[in-house]
Amino acid sequence: MSMFDGPKPLNTAKSDQASTDMESSGLTQGSSAAAPRPNRKFGAWSDRWREMPRQKQWLVLIPIVIVAFLLPVVNPPFITTEPGNDWPLACQLMAIYALVAVGLNIVIGYAGLLDLGYIAFFAVGSYTAAMLTSPDSAFIKIPYLWTLPVAIAVSMFVGVLLGLPTLRLRGDYLAIVTLGFGEIVRILATIIPAMKGQPGFQNVGHPPGVGADGIPIFANSNGTPWYWLTLVILIIILFLVGNMERSRVGRAWIAIREDEDAAETMGVPTFKYKVWAFALGAGVGGLAGALMGGQVGFVNNQKFDVVTSILFVAAVVLGGSGNKVGAILGGALVAYIPLRFTAIAEYKFLIFGLALVFIMIYRSQGLLPAKQRLLAYGTKAYAAVRKENSARVRKNGDPGAPGGTAGSGLPPAAPEPNAEGATS
Amino acid sequence: MSLLELEDVSVHYGRIQAIHNMSFTVEEGEIVSLIGANGAGKTTTMKTISGLLNPSTGTIKFMGEDITKMKAHIRVVQGISQAPEGRGIFPAMTVLENLDMGTYGRKDRSGVGEDLERVFTLFPRLKEREKQFGGTMSGGEQQMLAIGRALMSRPKLLLLDEPSMGLAPQFIRQIFKIITEINGQGTTVLLVEQNANQALARANRGFVLETGEITHSGTGKELLANPAIKEAYLGVG
Ligand SMILES: Nc1ncnc2c1ncn2[C@@H]1O[C@H](COP(=O)(O)OP(=O)(O)O)[C@@H](O)[C@H]1O
Numbered sequence: 001m002s003m004f005d006g007p008k009p010l011n012t013a014k015s016d017q018a019s020t021d022m023e024s025s026g027l028t029q030g031s032s033a034a035a036p037r038p039n040r041k042f043g044a045w046s047d048r049w050r051e052m053p054r055q056k057q058w059l060v061l062i063p064i065v066i067v068a069f070l071l072p073v074v075n076p077p078f079i080t081t082e083p084g085n086d087w088p089l090a091c092q093l094m095a096i097y098a099l100v101a102v103g104l105n106i107v108i109g110y111a112g113l114l115d116l117g118y119i120a121f122f123a124v125g126s127y128t129a130a131m132l133t134s135p136d137s138a139f140i141k142i143p144y145l146w147t148l149p150v151a152i153a154v155s156m157f158v159g160v161l162l163g164l165p166t167l168r169l170r171g172d173y174l175a176i177v178t179l180g181f182g183e184i185v186r187i188l189a190t191i192i193p194a195m196k197g198q199p200g201f202q203n204v205g206h207p208p209g210v211g212a213d214g215i216p217i218f219a220n221s222n223g224t225p226w227y228w229l230t231l232v233i234l235i236i237i238l239f240l241v242g243n244m245e246r247s248r249v250g251r252a253w254i255a256i257r258e259d260e261d262a263a264e265t266m267g268v269p270t271f272k273y274k275v276w277a278f279a280l281g282a283g284v285g286g287l288a289g290a291l292m293g294g295q296v297g298f299v300n301n302q303k304f305d306v307v308t309s310i311l312f313v314a315a316v317v318l319g320g321s322g323n324k325v326g327a328i329l330g331g332a333l334v335a336y337i338p339l340r341f342t343a344i345a346e347y348k349f350l351i352f353g354l355a356l357v358f359i360m361i362y363r364s365q366g367l368l369p370a371k372q373r374l375l376a377y378g379t380k381a382y383a384a385v386r387k388e389n390s391a392r393v394r395k396n397g398d399p400g401a402p403g404g405t406a407g408s409g410l411p412p413a414a415p416e417p418n419a420e421g422a423t424s
Numbered sequence: 425m426s427l428l429e430l431e432d433v434s435v436h437y438g439r440i441q442a443i444h445n446m447s448f449t450v451e452e453g454e455i456v457s458l459i460g461a462n463g464a465g466k467t468t469t470m471k472t473i474s475g476l477l478n479p480s481t482g483t484i485k486f487m488g489e490d491i492t493k494m495k496a497h498i499r500v501v502q503g504i505s506q507a508p509e510g511r512g513i514f515p516a517m518t519v520l521e522n523l524d525m526g527t528y529g530r531k532d533r534s535g536v537g538e539d540l541e542r543v544f545t546l547f548p549r550l551k552e553r554e555k556q557f558g559g560t561m562s563g564g565e566q567q568m569l570a571i572g573r574a575l576m577s578r579p580k581l582l583l584l585d586e587p588s589m590g591l592a593p594q595f596i597r598q599i600f601k602i603i604t605e606i607n608g609q610g611t612t613v614l615l616v617e618q619n620a621n622q623a624l625a626r627a628n629r630g631f632v633l634e635t636g637e638i639t640h641s642g643t644g645k646e647l648l649a650n651p652a653i654k655e656a657y658l659g660v661g
Pocket residue numbers: 437440442460461462463464465466467468469
C-alpha cells in the first residue's frame with residue numbers, strides 16, 4: 001500500500017509480527033509528539049501481565065498482597081519511618097493516600113477532568129464520619145463502620161451537586177472552578193454552627209473491639225488494625241475500579257479524556273459519564289476521608305487545605321495518570337517521603353514540585369504509564385473477521401475481495417509511483 | 425422526503441453569528457459538497473448537523489423527524505456520523521480501538537465484524553497498522569482512520585469535514601475516490617471542502633458558503649462551470 005506512505009521509519013513492516021511487537025520495532029517513534037508512547041520496560045511488563053491467564057495473575061498477586069498486609073508488623077529497616085514517625089501509622093497514611101489517588105485517578109486519569117478540589121470530598125467524608133459518631137455532634141449517632149457507606153453516599157451526592165453545574169466547563173476552566181470546591185467546604189465548616197469550625201469534633205468513632213489490655217483495638221495510635229482495614233477496602237475498590245475500567249464506561253471515559261467532541265459524536269453521552277466519573281471519584285474520596293477521620297479521631301476545618309488537594313493531584317500524576325497501580329504507588333510515595341525523611345519534611349512541597357517538573361520533562365506518563373485495555377470487545381470482533389477470512393481463503397484460495405466492487409479503490413499491490421512528499 | 429433538511433438555521437457563538445438563516449437539503453444517496461473559504465462557517469454547519477452545536481433559530485430534520493433539540497450522541501444512533509475537521513481521532517488508542525469506538529452507539533452488535541472488514545477493505549493501511557496508536561500515524565492515515573471510524577456506526581449520512589486538509593495532491597485524489605466508493609455502497613455523504621475542484625467534481629450537488637450564507641447552489645457541474653466560483657475557489661482567473 002503506497003497510499004499515504006510518508007517518511008515513516010517502518011512503512012515496510014507489513015507483517016503482523018512487526019505490529020504486535022511495537023516496543024521493539026520502534027513503530028511508536030512516529031510523528032506526533034503529543035501521542036503518548038508506551039514505555040519500553042513497563043510497557044513490556046504490563047503487556048506480559050495482560051497476557052497471563054487469570055490464575056497465574058493470582059499467583060503473582062497473592063504474595064504481593066501478603067507482603068502488603070505484613071508491612072506494618074515487619075517494620076523493615078531502612079524503609080521504616082521510625083524513630084521519627086510511628087511506622088504502622090505511616091503505613092495507614094500511605095494506604096489512605098493510595099485510596100485517595102485511586103479515587104482521584106478515576107476523575108483525572110480516566111475521564112481527564114482536572115479536579116484540583118478533590119479535598120472537598122475527602123472533607124465531606126471526614127465530616128460525615130465525625131458528625132455521625134462524635135459526642136460533640138448534635139446529630140443522631142450510628143456505629144462507625146456504618147458511616148463508611150454513608151460517607152460514600154453523601155460525597156457522591158456532593159459530587160453530583162458540584163459536577164452538574166461545573167462539568168459543562170472544560171479544561172482549564174474546570175480546573176479553576178474545582179479549585180474552589182475545597183474552599184467551599186472549608187468555609188461552610190467555619191460558618192455553619194453544626195459543623196463547629198475550629199473546635200471541630202473530638203472522639204470520632206472507630207470500629208468496635210477491645211484488646212486484652214482494655215484498650216480499643218482501633219485506638220487512634222494503633223496504626224496496624226486501621227491499616228489492615230484500609231488495605232482491605234483499597235483492594236475491594238481496586239477490584240471494582242478494575243472492572244469498571246474494562247467496561248463500556250471505562251472506554252467512554254478514555255474517549256472523553258482523549259477528545260470529548262469526538263466521543264460525543266461516537267455516541268458517548270459525555271456529560272452523563274463525566275458526572276459519573278466525578279461522583280464515583282467523590283465516593284472514593286469520601287470513603288478515604290471517613291477512614292482518616294476515624295483513625296485520627298479529630299476533625300475540624302483546619303485540615304482540608306488547597307495545598308493538600310494539590311498534593312493529591314501530584315500523587316496521581318506522579319504515579320502515572322490513568323494507571324491505578326501507578327496511583328497507589330504515587331499516593332503511597334507522597335505520604336511516605338515526608339514521614340521517612342523528616343529532615344526534609346518541611347520542604348515537601350518544594351520537593352514534590354521539583355519531582356513533578358522532572359517527571360513532566362523526562363517521563364510525562366508518570367512512574368507507571370497508563371495502558372488502556374479497551375480491546376475486550378474490539379479484539380473479539382476482529383477475531384471473528386479473521387476466522388471468516390481464513391475460512392474463505394481455505395475455500396477458494398482468495399484472501400481479499402469479499403464483495404467484488406469493494407476494494408477497487410485501492411488494489412493492495414499497486415504501488416503509486418509518487419509516494420514521496422506525504423504529510424506526516 | 426429528504427434525508428436531511430435544514431430550514432432557516434442560524435448559529436451563534438455568543439453574540440457572533442456564524443450561520444445566517446441557512447436552508448438546504450440532502451437527498452438520500454447523494455454526495456453534497458459544501459464549499460467555502462476559511463471561516464465561512466463550514467465546520468459550524470457540520471457541528472450543528474452532528475449536534476455538537478445548537479442552532480439559535482431554525483429546524484433540522486433527519487428522515488422527516490425534527491432533530492433540532494436532539495443530543496449529538498443520540499443523532500449517531502439515528503444514523504448521522506461525523507469525521508471531524510482535523511481528524512479528531514483518539515491518539516492514545518490503537519487503530520482497532522479507535523474503530524471500535526465508532527461502534528459505541530450501535531445497538532446491533534452482529535454487523536460489526538462485517539463493517540470492520542469493509543473499512544479494512546477500503547483502507548488496507550488501517551489493517552496493517554491496527555495495533556499502532558492513532559496519535560503516531562501520519563496525517564493521511566489519521567484521516568483514513570477518522571473516516572473509517574465514522575463508518576463503523578453504519579451511518580445513513582456521513583459528514584466529512586475537510587477530509588483533504590493538509591494532504592498532498594495524489595492522496596487527495598485517493599481520498600475522494602474512496603468517498604465516491606463509500607457513496608456507491610449506499611451511504612449519503614455531506615462533504616465540506618476548501619478543495620472545491622475535487623469536491624464539486626465528485627458531488628451530485630453543491631453549495632457555496634460565504635460568511636455564513638449560501639450564495640450559490642446547483643449541481644456539481646454547474647458550480648464548476650460558474651465563472652464567479654471559478655475565480656473565487658478554483659484558482660482560475
Ligand atoms: N468556538 C468559537 N467561538 C467563536 N467564534 C467561532 C468559534 N468557532 C468558529 N468561530 C467563528 O465562526 C466562523 C465560522 O467558523 P468555521 O465554521 O470554523 O469556518 P470554516 O470551517 O468554514 O473555516 C468564523 O468566523 C470563526 O471565527
